[in-house]
Amino acid sequence: KWDALDDVVGHSGSTPLLNWVAEKERIREISWWNEVAQGVGLPVDGQVYYLHPVGLVGQFLTRNGCACGCCLEIKFSRYRWVRKRRGYPDETYYGPVYHGTKKLNKFAGWEDLISKGKATADEKAIVIAMSSNEGAMDAIQAWDWQTFSAGAMQKTVTPEGYGELPKQISEFQADNPDLFEEIFARCGWSIRQEANGKRIYYSSRDTGNEYITGKALYDFIKKEFGQNDSEFPKTSEALASIASAMLHDEFQKKQVVDFIARMRVALSKLPLDYVNPASDFFQSRLGRALVLDHDVNAPGNVPRSLKSAIDILLSRHPGLSSDPSQWGENSQQYEKELIEIYGPSRSMNSPSERYVHLRSLL
Incomplete structure (x- = not known):
């Protein structure tokens, strides 16, 4: 087999390299395989295959010994949800759900973020309370019209494969x-930049090792969790790997930082026809949590719902300024009244229930 290197070293019959000829002869003299192979059970052809057990396992395990959530034994229940919209017939959806194990109040990095000025004590309290309306840091649900949503803020993947979760990842x-x-990547997930934004893809042996997105991914995620399926709870390799990724220390930090950033954006929004942002109207933790809760679930409806609530408040108090900085010593009472109007009337799913829950926490 050493003759195969002749061309590499520049040796040929017409232009021999004497040193190379001598080296091959030396190798032949000290070779012993062919003489002993048959007698001791070694392959006569000289080809040896060896698997390094530690190295092999290392290819499948992450540093915490739990590649793609394989050791978490995550199982998903099936959830039935009926979408009700005025002027439209009811729509029934089925899909997997996993409520997760780690709440935001268990995030170990809060004090570090606060000490570095990346969060405040009020923001910590608000985010922890509001996230209880959403789920644990590793919560996954795929029972509505979206492909699935994940994490403490339940960021979504749309039926087309876009959405806030691909952007976050x-x-x-x-x-x-x-x-x-x-x-993510070792578990089959990838993100691609396309014309409409960041788009998520998934590939595994169950997809024929093809990367799927859009409707194919939507159908794949909900497969075996339909109305006529049974034997719940059951596993979902694709979603379990997402839940596992959500629990990584660095991705937990990403979730928290994004949650805080989202709250600051929400509070900067202007109610329709007003010049003061939401943060001026709501100074309390409860008021700000309600705005964040609204913005996470129905961001486009926040300015209109805020306007409606403020309009009602001002109609009850003729002469009250539309600028909350002018409310004077009664500002806390006016804010409390505004909260009572805005909380249960927000244009979103289950506003009253979510308001009552947040009020009990803050």
Whole structure:
């Protein structure tokens, strides 16, 4: 087999390299395989295959020994949900749900974020309370018209494969390329930049090793969790890997930082026809949590719902300024009244129930 290197070293019959000829002869003299192979049970052809057990296992395990959530034994229940919309017939959806194990109040990095000025004590309290309306940091649900949603803020993947979750994962990839490879890419998930934004793809042996997105991914995620399926709870390799990724320390931090950023954006929104942002009208933790809760679930409806609530408040108090900084010593009472109007009337799913829950916490 050493003759195969002749061309590489520049040896040929017409232009021999004497040193190379001598080296091959030396190798032949000290070779012993062919002489002993048959007698001791070694392959006569000289081809040896060896698997390094530790190295092999290392290819499938992440640093915490739990590749793609394989050791978490995550099982998903089936949930039935009826979508009710005025002027439209009811729509019934079925899909997997996993409520998760780790709430935001168990995030170990809160004090570090506060000490570095990346969060305040009020923001911590608001985010923890509001996230209880959404789910645990590793919560997954795929029972509505979206493909699935994940994490403490339940960021979604749309039926087309776009949405806030692909955007969040893409940002994580940009900041942590090696970790992205470890907790997402090795588990079959990828993010691509396309004309309409960041789009998520999934590939596994169950997809024929093809990367799928859009309707194919939507159908794949909900497969075996339909109305006529049974034997729940059951596993979902694709969704379990997402739940596992959500629990990585660095992705937990990403979720918290994004939650705080989202609250600041929500509070900067202007009610329709008013010049003061939501943060001026709501100084309390409860008021600000309600705005965040609204913005996470129905961001486009926030300015209109705020306007409606403020209009009602001002109609009850003729002469009251539309600028909350002018409310004087009664400002807390006016805010409390505004909260009581806005909380249960927000244009979103289950506003009253979510308002009552937040009020009990804050």
